Amino acid sequence: MMLQSKLPNVGTTIFTVMSALATEHNAINLGQGFPDYPMDEALTDLVNKAMKDGYNQYAPMPGHLALREAIAQKVQRLYGTTIHPDTEITITPGGTYAIYSAITAAIGQGDEVIVFEPAYDSYIPNIEINGGKVVRIPLHFPDYSIDWEAVRKAITPRTKMILLNSPHNPTGAVLSEADIAQLRSTVAGTNILIMSDEVYEHLIFDGRQHQSMLRYPDLYERSFVSFSFGKVYNCTGWKLGYCIAPPAFTKEFRKVHQFNCFSCHSPVQVALAQYLQLEEPYQRLSGQLQAKRDYFRQLMQATPFEVVPSFGSYFEMYSYAGMSQESDTTMAMRLVKECGVATIPASAFYVDSVDHRVLRFCFAKKETTLEVAVERLRKIS
Ligand code: PMP
Ligand code: GLN
Numbered sequence: 414m415m416l417q418s419k420l421p422n423v424g425t426t427i428f429t430v431m432s433a434l435a436t437e438h439n440a441i442n443l444g445q446g447f448p449d450y451p452m453d454e455a456l457t458d459l460v461n462k463a464m465k466d467g468y469n470q471y472a473p474m475p476g477h478l479a480l481r482e483a484i485a486q487k488v489q490r491l492y493g494t495t496i497h498p499d500t501e502i503t504i505t506p507g508g509t510y511a512i513y514s515a516i517t518a519a520i521g522q523g524d525e526v527i528v529f530e531p532a533y534d535s536y537i538p539n540i541e542i543n544g545g546k547v548v549r550i551p552l553h554f555p556d557y558s559i560d561w562e563a564v565r566k567a568i569t570p571r572t573k574m575i576l577l578n579s580p581h582n583p584t585g586a587v588l589s590e591a592d593i594a595q596l597r598s599t600v601a602g603t604n605i606l607i608m609s610d611e612v613y614e615h616l617i618f619d620g621r622q623h624q625s626m627l628r629y630p631d632l633y634e635r636s637f638v639s640f641s642f643g644k645v646y647n648c649t650g651w652k653l654g655y656c657i658a659p660p661a662f663t664k665e666f667r668k669v670h671q672f673n674c675f676s677c678h679s680p681v682q683v684a685l686a687q688y689l690q691l692e693e694p695y696q697r698l699s700g701q702l703q704a705k706r707d708y709f710r711q712l713m714q715a716t717p718f719e720v721v722p723s724f725g726s727y728f729e730m731y732s733y734a735g736m737s738q739e740s741d742t743t744m745a746m747r748l749v750k751e752c753g754v755a756t757i758p759a760s761a762f763y764v765d766s767v768d769h770r771v772l773r774f775c776f777a778k779k780e781t782t783l784e785v786a787v788e789r790l791r792k793i794s
Contacts, residue, residue: 419541419542420538420541420542423538426534426535427444427534427757427758427761428444428445428446428534428757429445431444431445431745431749431755431756431757432444432445432755434746434749434750434755435749435755438749438750438753438755439753440749440752440753440754440755441753441754441755441782441785441786441789442755442775443754443755443756443774443775443776443778443786444755444756444757444773444775445755445757445775446582446644446649446726446727446728446775446777447649447650447775447777448647448649448727448777448778449777449778449779449782450647450777450778450779451647452646452647452648453646453647453688455688455691456646456648456684456685456688459683459684459685459687459688460680460681460684462684463679463680463681463683463684464680466683468679468680468683469679469680470679471675471676471679472504472676472677472678472679472682473676474667474670474671474675474676475499475502475503475504475667475676476502476503476504476655476676476677476682477504477679477682477683477686478498479683479686479687480504480682480683480685480686480689481498481499481502481504481655482498482686483685483686483689483690484496484498484502484655484657484689485497485498485501485502486689487689487695488627488657491625491627492625492627492628493628494627494628494630494633496627496657497660500660500663500664501657501658501659501660501663502655502656502657502663503655503656503658503663503666503667503670504653504654504655504676504677504682505639505653505654505655505656505670505674505677506652506653506654506674506677506678507641507643507652507653507654508610508612508639508640508641508643508644508654509535509654510652510654510673510674511637511639511640511654511655511656512535512536512539512608512610512639513535513539514656514666514669514670514673515608515637515639515656515658515662515666516536516539516540516543516545516574516608517539517543517669518637518662518665518666518668518669519573519574519606519608519637519662519665520540520543520544520545520573520574521543521544521545522544522545523544523545523546523571524544524545524546524571524573524574525545525546525547525548525569525571525572525573525574526540526545526546526547526548526572526573526574526575526576526608527548527550527564527567527568527572527574527575527576528540528547528548528549528550528576529549529550529551529552529559529576529577529578530549530550530551530552530762530763530764530767531552531557531583531584531759531762531763531767532549532576532578532762532763533578533582533583533610533762534761534762536576536610537764540576545573546571547764548567548572549764550563550564550567551763551767552584552586554769555721555732555769555771556586557581557584557586557721558586558592559588559592559595561592561595561596561599564595564599565599568599568603568605572603572605573604573605573606574605574606574607574608575596575599575600575605575606575607575608576607576608576610577596577607577608577609577610577626578609578610578611579609579611579613579623579624579725580613580614580616580617580623580724580725580726581725581726582612582613582726582727582728583728583730583757583759583762583773584721584723584728584730584773585722585723585724585725585726585728585729585730586723586724586725587617587621587623587624587724587725588624589624590624592624593624593629593632596632597629597631597632600632600635601631604635605635606635606636606637607626607632607635607636607637608636608637608639609625609626609636609637609638609639610639611623611625611626611638611639611640612639612640612641612644612645612654613644613645613725613726613727614640614645614695615645615695615698615699616644616645616698616699616702616725616726616727617699617724617725618699618702618703618706618723618724618725619703619724621724621725623725625638626638627657633659634659636658636659636662637656637657637658637662637666638656638657638658639654639655639656640654640655640656640657641653641654642654642655642681642685644727645695645698646685646688647777651678651681653677653678653681653682653685699725702727702776702777705776705777705778705780705783706723706729706776708776708780708783709729709774709776709783709787710729712783712784712787713731713787713790715787715791716787716790716791716793717733717735717736717793717794718731718732718733718736718772718790719731719732719733719734719735720732721771727775727776727777728773728774728775728776729773729774729776730759730771730772730773730774731771731772731774732769732770732771733770733771733772734769734770734771736793736794737770738770739770740758740760740768740770741758741759741760741768741769741770741771741772742758742760742761742766744758744770744772745757745758745772747793748772748790748793751793752789752790752792752793753789754786754789754790756772756773756774757772757773758772758773759771759772759773
């Protein structure tokens, strides 16, 4: 029997493809975004303790209350906004799930959603499976900034949502205050919603300030904002995140969530609630990651690759346009097979495979991993 596909244009995600190739060719994996260094033992100890203390049954559907309270306190400290743990925060099994649930709660047949390309690969299928129409706008190459004039021109009476991601995957671009001013004036007086993917919230560099939708009441009132504990606390395999949204949105979000996952891993939530109280561990994160970005950038100077600067996330793009005319997919295949280094071709983040001859590298790795990878990359010609 055959099943009529709801997502006929979707294959296996590039992250799975490249990680499988990395394993097959015994390559260093600078493709898929995950750290190869250990997470904080203080947090794993707290999870062990929570399990031993008996937190092994279902957590409440919206999430462990103490964790939601800790998140609300953090939001207050960082962004000066009061968020109610009962009505505005839902713990989810990862940021990807939070985005899917928000889009499912908000987007229906024929609703238009503005998406910037390059785009994280789950966004477009999430919209399409819900019957939404994707309106793609390219970010300016090479700084990957938003063309706000193009956004205003793309808005129609059917525009339901704008999807934002800062710090941005795959480019490391971040929203500026000027972007926020443009966004505010673009959506003012409309019913346009915002889906703001902020999973790299704390991973922001060079003294820049994260422009969360939570900072701006007039933007927050129309937003779903998604986060990932996995990304910021070096435990991507835990798949735990959360969605913050105003009460009326959260109510709809939870209708989707309660019949999908219902509630998330209990001991990890109990542990994170305590961990967030410890010493505001997120404060160290940008410095740690920035040092890795800088180290990798310095090492890469010995290769023919040219940096396209990143200001946040786990990632930095590098151009090989001065070295080769090959497509980015061909180059990525050659690197994994001939050099033993896996990367992600940037065209994978565009529907029409736009190819600027840049590759995405994940620098969230041990120094030795970065050193060995770059030693291998030096041999490319
Ligand atoms: N959004 C972006 C831009 C990401 O890079 C990731 C990382 N996978 C996610 C969402 C989802 O994170 P999680 O692993 O918590 O689902
Ligand atoms: N966010 C990760 C990345 O961009 C991958 C997560 C996944 O494999 N789905 O590499």
